[in-house]
Amino acid sequence: MSSLSTGPGPTTPPPALPEGALRVVALGGIGEVGRNMTVFEFGGRLLIVDCGVLFPEDDQPGVDLILPDFRAIEDRLEDIDGLVLTHGHEDHIGAVPFLLRLVPDLKIYGSRFTNALLAAKAKEHRQRPNLIEVREGERRKVGEFDLEFFAVNHSIPDALAVAIRTPAGVVLHTGDIKLDQLPLDGRLTDLAGFSRLGDEGVDLFCVDSTNAEVPGFVMPERDIGPVLDDVVRKVGQRVIVACFASHVHRVQQVLDAAVRHGRRVAFVGRSMVRNMGIAADLGLLNVPDGLLVNLDQAGDLPESKVLFVSTGSQGEPLSALSRMARGEHRQISIRAGDTVVLASSMIPGNETAVFGVVNGLTRLGANVVHQGNAKVHVSGHASAGELLYLYNAVRPSNVMPVHGEWKHLRANGELAVRTGVAPENVVIAEDGVVVDLVDGKATRTGRVEVGHVYVDGLSVGDVGESTLSDRLVLGEGGFIAITVAVDTSTGRAVTRPTVSGRGFSDDPKALDAVLPMVEMELARTEAEGITDTHRIAQAVRRVVGRWVADTYRRRPMIVPTVIPV
Amino acid sequence: MSSLSTGPGPTTPPPALPEGALRVVALGGIGEVGRNMTVFEFGGRLLIVDCGVLFPEDDQPGVDLILPDFRAIEDRLEDIDGLVLTHGHEDHIGAVPFLLRLVPDLKIYGSRFTNALLAAKAKEHRQRPNLIEVREGERRKVGEFDLEFFAVNHSIPDALAVAIRTPAGVVLHTGDIKLDQLPLDGRLTDLAGFSRLGDEGVDLFCVDSTNAEVPGFVMPERDIGPVLDDVVRKVGQRVIVACFASHVHRVQQVLDAAVRHGRRVAFVGRSMVRNMGIAADLGLLNVPDGLLVNLDQAGDLPESKVLFVSTGSQGEPLSALSRMARGEHRQISIRAGDTVVLASSMIPGNETAVFGVVNGLTRLGANVVHQGNAKVHVSGHASAGELLYLYNAVRPSNVMPVHGEWKHLRANGELAVRTGVAPENVVIAEDGVVVDLVDGKATRTGRVEVGHVYVDGLSVGDVGESTLSDRLVLGEGGFIAITVAVDTSTGRAVTRPTVSGRGFSDDPKALDAVLPMVEMELARTEAEGITDTHRIAQAVRRVVGRWVADTYRRRPMIVPTVIPV
Structure with missing residues (x-):
């Protein structure tokens, strides 16, 4: 069992940062999966790595997005030298438009595809960010920070790891990473580069923890190709494949299967259409001429000659796939013999929604192929076996697991220890915990406040x-409203009270007992000479609350x- | 792919049942996992198998339990010959107290342990049900129905399958079943009996579908023993094992490990204490003298000498384990080095809650062992390999998959077909679909209405x-309430409107714009001579709704x- 520092x-709050030391603090992304944002500080200057969103859980109803908490830097916006984006997933770039509201001229460094996705997102926010393209192998000074970028393999093209050199030491941040040894685009994670950096000496290694609990190795992405091919080959009717709208290589393999079996392809879902357009423009997705059709054209084709590539793989209720599963999609109605492939993982928390979609589709007669019954998905994150390769290449002095919940961080830290990292040099730091690298030793020195910042509709933070x-109470039990006008000189009710409930009962008589009870209570407060409306309201709340509980x-x-009155 | 009748x-509504025919209709449990209740009708008489509850999903907020829909039988309560309970899980017995409200003298047939669990539950409802004990091998006439009971193996002791003989044919209902070939209590699923019944001829086979999608075979329960032993042996501090409160064999293996390693045991959680008491009384659980201690005594023992067996394996927020994970348990505070074993599955829908508990415990320093990192759980339901054994033993003419969502039913039906059952004789019937067995052929003939019947607090169905x-709307967005008193002779407001919001915003100024807007609208309605309070309210709703959306x-x-006024 573990010998890591736990708890x-x-x-x-942390002490003042000693001169010549480096400070690291995550404003999101550690102790949770999502809203990744890590701030590095040296010599009074700040460098940020990633700025993503987190999607809400059941106990955060009505929330659209959760942002990193910018409070720790909002007095120091002038000190920011730049923002590095490791790749284009929402949990790494989704909060950039909100940071740009504070720092419109922020210098943002990302790869070509990452920047293209961010530009598209920023456009929706009517922003034109200052995007600077970087690529693997490049070394570049950004203010106080000397950066070097490395190719890494993930479930989106063009992902980067970043080394950050300062006089305090060398940091290597993996971003999201796996080590597919047969990547579809031939772009390997640069293990050789990591080894070279390891020779130089890595003082702090920030490592993706997502799959640290999973033993072994992730199967190559390209091994999904034959499985998809086999599905498409056997089906005589329509095929609908759902996957993430940024998973260009997955989509490429679906397109390849469609081509081989003489099917035209329609993209379904706004983000799928947009992202695949960008990927094709950048030469990352190979789309033969004449392959694509729109939804109307697809409807005119024989069922055996069409394939849809759709969003909705997480059971999102408004997605095209969910509407198909409920029989509510305008253009695509599922029939017995159609085949739906969920070429995707199930993000924890989405299980019920995904199973609902699978059941709806099955009920309508579709055959549903998913990772539970066919090898149609592999993870984008390194399993334990791959993480060991990373640790052995980098040979870091200190390790700070990132990108994961506590159980993932802990498991990742234990892998580091097994490769020879001293347990006392593995720092498990949740959001807000300040880690200082002083004289080559990383230590947790304090904590800044990091809360959840909610976006609901147009407004942030209110x-x-x-x-x-309140929403949780209302969602569980609804409310009972009692309204009465009272003469504040006498305390006497000048109207009969009105009583109404919403979300309480379907029975129209359910609240019949409330009115006489309230009237009796009002008579009592009047008799006692109570004229303060607040006290009268309290009295009413008490009797109605007690009655409903009993x-x-x-x-x-x-x-x-x-x-x- | 499938050739089953789908959709x-x-x-x-179904036609009148032909004379000499048998009718089957599920009032719960098919197309969902939970609230199992199947009604068999022959010669104007009814036999019910199981009467369980379903636990609510996210879109059913505030609901405690969901019952089968009794409407289809509520005019025919006199016709019920009896209720057979296959085993004591909540999704098979949990709704009995609610059926007893309609039929207090209902004859209930169950095994010893099943009846004991139901008696304990009924006592909480102040009911004394008419319980008749039956056992495997027994044949018994219940009204029009000639029943025979078979031992089956499941994740609770003393489970039964039931054969129902009528002149219309022989039905075999598995209840929940698996085929552990090395069961801890030596009580095998009676495959020999099923074969004998198959020789006689089974006209309709109702089969547990839960794991029909899972290939292969469930590992024997007893193989968990050495894993648990290994965990307990290695730990120097406290061990807490969470599992289902009815899983007597799992608990037995935990107790055995505790005995071997010199630990005393405390049961934690009301249902765990109650059920294990019943199991010990019936000789189903072997508890050596002096092994058990209560929580206070446990607190006085050295940490290496105590083991807790707790409820809360599904992340239930009020359970002891969840309170430990939040650091809120009165007697047990988790410390670094404690080990928590979740010797349980994760019921779909509970993933987020369970992961929350795992993360909370890990954050406090506990080592958490769960089915993801150790073989500490096996399912109670037959996998595909075992289902094939069942089909080949029984050789049914017709098959009706039960106990599962659509995807499970479909997968189970396909297994039946692979063993030689004619596809047209596999009936996939969700709740309410009426299946008639006429002249040896089962057909879907109609549908009765089956809705969700919700229990919220003390009240059923309101x-x-x-x-x-309404709760979903309130839970997502809260409410904005506007109240004003109006002179109905003139349409003039006699008070200033009051505006308040709950669950809308933390910002006290968020609704500042509403009051002037409402006053302007009231001036307009007055000017237009509108005096009807309903129309005035509509006008107010419209302007405020538009404003908040914009x-x-x-x-x-x-x-x-x-x-x-």
Whole structure:
């Protein structure tokens, strides 16, 4: 079992950073999967790696996105030398438009595909970010920081790892990484480069933890090709393949299978159409002339001559695939004998939604192929076996697992220890925990406050924990509203109270007992000479709350309104 | 791919049942996992198999339990000859107390352990059901139905399958089943008995579909023993094992490991304490004298001398384990080096909650052992390989997959076909679909209405789809309430409107624009001579709703109250 330093770590603010030392703090992405954002500080200057979003859980209802918490840097925006983006996934670039609201001229460094995806996103926000293209093998000074970029393999093209050299030491940040030894585009993770850096000496290694608990190695992406081919070959009717809209190599293999079996292809879903357009423009996706059709044209083709590539692989309720599963899609109605392939993982938390889609499609007669019954997905993140290769190539002095929940960080740290990293040099740091690299030793020295920043509709940050807690109460039990106008000189009710409930009961008589009860209570408060509307409201809340708990054993929100007249 | 009849099936009521025919209809449990209840009808009489509950999903907020829909039988309660319980899990017995409210003297047939669990449950409802004990090998006439019971192996002791003989043919219902060939209690699934029944001829075979998609065979329960032993042996501090409170054999293996390594055991969680007491009383659980201690005694023992067996393996937020993970348990605070074993599956839908518990425990320093990193769980349901054995033993004429979502039913039906059952004799029937066995052929002949019956607190059925839909709106966006008193003779507001929001925003100024907007609208309605309170409320709802959509792009519930004075 582990000999790592465990437990959540320091709770107090960090000391001043010693001269010549490097500070690292994640404002998101550690202790959770999503909203990756790591801030490096040296010589009074800041470098940020990634700025992504997190998708909400059940206990964050109504929230669209969760952002990293910028508070720790919002007084130091002038000190930012740049933002490095490791790749174009939402959990790495999705919050950039919100950071740009604070720093419109932020220098952003990313690969060609990453920058193209960010540019498309920024356009929707009516922003024109300052994008600087970098590529693997390149070394570039960004303010105080001397950067070097390395090719890495992931479930999106053109991903990069970044080495950050400062006088305090050398940091290597993997971004999201795996070590596919037969990548579809021939672009290997640069293990040789990592070894070279290891020879130079890596003082702090920030490593993707997502699959640290999974033993062994991720199967090559290209091994999915024959499986997809086999599915498409056998099907006489329509084939619909759902996968992530940024997984260019997966889509390439679907297109290849379509070509081989004489099917035309229609992209379904806004982000799929947009991203595949970008990938084709950049030469990352090979689309033979005449292969693509639009949805209307697809409807005119024989069922055996068409294949749809769709979004919705996570069961998103508004996606095309979910609408098909409910029989509500305008152009594609599922029939017995259609085949749907979910060429995707199931992100934790999405299981119920995905299973709902699978069941809906099955009920309508479709054959559903998914990772549970065929090898139609491989992960984009290194398993334990690959992580060992990384540690042995880099031979770091200190390790800081990133990109994962606690269980992933811990498992990753234990792998580091097995390759010879001293346990006391493995720092497990959740969001906000400050790690200082001083004289070659990384230590957790303090904590800055990192909360959840919610985006709901057009507004950022006004929905907080108090609103969410009200939503949870309302969502569980609805509310009972009681309204009465009271003469504040006498405390006497000048109207009969109105009582109404929403989300409480379908029974129209469910609240019949409330009105007389409230009237009796108002008579009591009047008799006691209570004229303060707040106190009257409290009294009403108390009697109605007690009644509903006793009668129904439920806890709706009780909302008394006493109007003073 | 499949040649089964697919699609959701008939939508119209069934025809009258021909004389000499048998009718089968599930009022729950098919097309979903939970609330199993199947009604068999012959000669005007009814036999029910199982009566369980379903646990709610995210889109059913505030609901405690979902019951089978009794409407199809509520006019025919006099016709019920009996209720057979196949085993004591909640999804098979949990709704019995609610059926007993309609038929207090219902004759209930179950095995010793099943009846003991039901008696304990009924006691909490202040009911004393009419329980009749049956056992494997027994044949018994229940009204029109000639029953025979068979031992089956599952994740709870004393489970039964039931054969139902009527002049219309022989039905075999597996209940929940697997074919552990080395069961801990030596009680094998009676495959020999099924073969004998197959020789006689089985006309309709109702088969557990839960794991029909899973290839191969379930590992024997007893193979978990050495894994648990190994964990307990290596740990120097406390060990906490969480599993289902009815999984007597799993708990037995934990107790055995504790005994071997000199640890005392404390049961944690009300249902764990209760069920293990029952199991020990019935001789199903072997508890050496002096092994058990209570929680207070456990706290006084050295950490290496104690083991806790706890509920909470599904991440239930109020369970002991969840409280430990949040650091809120009164008696057990997790420390670095403690080991927690989740000796359990993850029921679909519970993933987020379970991962939350794992992360919380890991963050506090515990080592967490779970089915993802050790063989500490096996399923209670037959995998595809075992189902093939069943089909080949029984050789049924017709097959009706039960206990599963559509994907499971379909996969199970395809297994039947592969063993030689004619595809047209495999009936995929979701809840409410009526299956008639006429002249040896099973056909879907119609549909009765089966909805979700919700239990929320003390009340059954008053929470319906309209209440849930309001709860979903309130849970996503909260509400904005506007209240004003209006003189209905003139249409003039006699108070200033009050505006309040809950679950909308943490920003106290978020609704500042609403009051002037409502006052302007009230001036307009007054000027137009509108005096009807309902129309005034509609006008207010419209302007506020439009404003909030434009300004915030959100959809809170708008609740105008116009009090007539």
